[in-house]
Amino acid sequence: MTVMERQPNIEQTDRMYTTAEVLELTGISFRVLDYWLRTEVIVLCSQPNKPGSGMRRLYTTAEVEAIGQLVRRYKAALDELETIRSGRAWAEVAA
Numbered sequence: 423m424t425v426m427e428r429q430p431n432i433e434q435t436d437r438m439y440t441t442a443e444v445l446e447l448t449g450i451s452f453r454v455l456d457y458w459l460r461t462e463v464i465v466l467c468s469q470p471n472k473p474g475s476g477m478r479r480l481y482t483t484a485e486v487e488a489i490g491q492l493v494r495r496y497k498a499a500l501d502e503l504e505t506i507r508s509g510r511a512w513a514e515v516a517a
Contacts, residue, residue, distance in 0.1 A: 437483060438480040438481065439482075439485075440479075440481075441481075443481075443486075444486055447486060447490065448489050449493065455489070458492075459479070464485075466479065466481065
């Protein structure tokens with residue numbers, strides 16, 4: 423199940439989500455989430471960014487929703503790029 427499907431059911435609470443839960447809700451891989459965090463595409467407000475392995479990350483409801491929005495935007499951009507690459511965009515402009 424993705425964030426897009428579950429987002430209306432996520433209550434605005436102080437609940438914290440584990441990395442595994444975030445991955446399940448958003449549909450992205452651990453490597454992508456970890457990369458976005460290390461390169462500060464995503465900055466967690468709920469905890470300081472501590473370097474090193476073995477740190478357990480927890481995410482607030484707002485952070486999970488923000489990650490879900492980022493995933494949706496990323497997928498939309500990929501879809502648009504695929505349309506351009508396939509030439510469908512040029513066919514539509516020429517018509």
